[in-house]
Amino acid sequence: MQNNPGPNDPTYTPQPYPPYPPPPVPPKKRRIWLWLLLGVFVLAVLGCVGILAASQGAQTGTQPQATTAAGNTPTAKGTATMAITHGTPHIGGPISDFYGKYGKPKNEGAGGSQTWIASQSPSIIVNASATNGKVDNMNVVGEPSWSRKYTETYCTRFLPPDARAFNRIKSSSDTLIDYHSSSGQIAMTVLDMGSCTLIIAGS
DSSP: OOOOOOTTSTTOOOOOOOOOOOOOOOOOHHHHHHHHHHHHHHHHHHHHHHHHHHHHHHHSOSSOOEEEETTTEEEETTSOBOOOOOSOOOTTSBTHHHHHHHOSOSEEOGGGOEEEEEETTTTEEEEEEEETTEEEEEEEEOOTTOOHHHHHHHHGGGSOTTOEEEEEEEOSSEEEEEEEOTTOOEEEEEETTTEEEEEETTO
């Protein structure tokens, strides 16, 4: 059996101690700056995308907004000057007839619709939306005291001259009347409280 030599043995060779592990290195501040720079870059890219989308939306606007130019001629942004016409305003007809009848719209609503005060007394408000200059959706709001029958009679003035009723459904809250016309099939809904809507089917 062999004995390990002790420190007093001339053949004893001291063994070196294992090296201590190096102290932990603190996280480099460079990584923090890297993340900050990356965040700024991402925000800059998103900002550029937003500006590009807004500029394209402004160039291709889905609905023109009507304004009034010199000479009381309504214009639409991004389109040529629209001439005022003086035909009878009706669904399926040109929206320029509404300008000719009621003048400048009082305000522009959602989807490019125009609103006119057709009468102060009695109070009558007419709202119309057009696609390619042709009215395909409109609302009339009259006096709340109007009967449903009177409201229906008033609203028929906004039908095309060749409109012919072919269906009528009456309920406790409204009356739905369908019409054939050269402008397409028209649905007129007469509500209580003096209001009605007219829509060209498929618009």
